[in-house]
Amino acid sequence: MAKKYVLKRTGRADLSNRSAPVNFVIDYEHELNRAQYEAAIAENGVFLLIAGAGTGKTRTLVYRLARLVESGYDPSSILLLTFTRKAAREMMNRAAGLLDSRCSKVSGGTFHSFANLTLRKFGSAIGLHNGFTILDQSDSEDIINLIRGQINLGDSKKRFPKKDTIYKSFSLSKNTGIPLEKIIEDIYPHFLEFLPDIIKITDVFEKYKAKNALLDYDDLLIYLSHFLDEGAAVAHRFLKGIEFVMVDEYQDTNKLQSDIVRGLASIKRNIMVVGDDAQSIYSFRGANFKNIINFPKMFPDARMIKLEQNYRSTQTILDFANHIIDSAVEKFPKQLFTNNTSGNLPAIVSATNENMQSRFIVERVLELREEGVPLAEIAVLFRSSYFSFDLEIELNKANIPFVKFGGMKFIETAHVKDIIAFLRVITNVKDLISWYRILLLHEGIGPKKAQLILEEISKYGLTNLVDITKPMLPKVNSDLENLFAFIKKLTGKKALPSDLSGQVYDYYYPHFKSTYDDHNKRHKDLEIFLNISENYNDLQDFLADLALEPPNESVVDISATDKEKEFLTLSTIHSAKGLEWHSVFVIHAVEGFFPSSQSFENLDTMEEERRLMYVAVTRAKQNLYVSYPMNIFDRYRGVTFSKPSRFIAGIDESLAEEWLLEE
């Protein structure tokens, strides 16, 4: 195409507040469409970018980053908040490729990782100890369990809610600002009679965390919000250094996060949020897609820009996706369109059983590869991570390398948590929950004795611990002496995380072997852990990363990634957010599984399942296969006949093709 010289653009560039006109390296106007361009050149002010699936949202943000840097703004004064740190890194890399390495100096990450960094630096302004430990969900649940055991809850005959139920309702309350009582009433009405006890537990929980410098995920956000609003002079100075704020996936932010956004924008008021109300899938974390609709209320001067042209998928896939979202109760007034009119109809594939579904995918994947589609361009998506178990077996048999995202994390396995507990105690002697975990590893120490030792530790720390516990616990003494000496030896030393991890490993190994019958299977995880520790210079950084950005590779997958660069992606739909592939399989589209039976009672949760399906199918560029097994194993009833998911049942022939698998 011939190059055009456009006078208009120079005129627009002059609208910026730069004193000298800038000669841009990148031809923003011609590399972007109108709406994208408008967003990319936006400088000062508040912007709401509504971007449908595949409309080049990331591209637009990347260009805006490059544009701001080209315009002379300091990259580190630009803050990019995304859903995962991977997403942030990818955007910065792309911007760096577009322009130059200045772009990788942009600040970015998740709300939680940003909170972590900020609070480590400035937390003292609000009285926070900067050596705090971050608790992940299961840590928090363990503490709740401990507290539950400590305060004697009258031995009611009725079942008391479990630790995860208590923690979930508690966390939801903090993330949404809805009182705990209301949450229990709405979601767990059958536990309403325990409300006083639950409140008591959460009270003790809060005090416990505050006393021992422990922050859970929610606390990171709460303290950050608190700091921004009330950190006075320090916060003010900090905020002055943030010129531009960009927030991706805004539809999945919750009340707490939108408060933070407001706090961040309070001085410079240069903010752009990006999202798609039809892709909100995190309500279980307190997200509310109405947040994005209410954004203009929070910022009355917000300008809205809409991206509607899809560059990702074929028209047939878009028609299918539009059909799914059209039946939503709450309408999302937007119709995706594309110029890419060619393409196969999406296939709705019915298999007799789960294994047949797996074998279909294996075969189709191999065929696609023969047709020239690289494995890296193919993904299998599912509602819940266990849906892929059978498929994983078949893929292994067929020697197809894959990596699985989402589901049970490496870091959540008991043996890895054990090692982490040692490292935590080394950084924070007051981390009683980690102590508890370590103590229980030792023969002869159960909940009661551990409890006694914890009391000593919380009172006196490590000093004289042995003398105090000696008369108390004659039988287990030499073990404990060893343990305390070991911890003492490592505490306060300046050593590399890998060095410390190695020493912990040596100490832990005998206990590991006697604790787990299947230690052979688990052993590899420990080695992986040691490997990961090599990447860090500072123990605190290492531990923070493990909580905030845990490696999601577990034993099975690592072996595949080591050997091959090319691999098939298996992923939960939640973890597939924002990504795209040439060919996509959505499996287990069965009533009760997807949508999950958990969502049947409530209209809002059912609607979220629908959006989830929408997200899943809009990941596909060229080929889309939605499959369901007709006979499926049900835990309660054994093998039963199943109904295809309501989202795909009875769909018109013009929108999708029915495939029936035969042997």
Place this chain on the structure above:
DNA sequence: TCGAGGGTTTTTTTT
């Protein structure tokens, strides 16, 4: 009080 053994129940999604 510990820990082993057996029986039951339970399963979404993530920072």
Place this chain on the structure above:
DNA sequence: AAACCCTCGA
């Protein structure tokens, strides 16, 4: 398959 609950012998 793992988490939880209960019982019982040491």
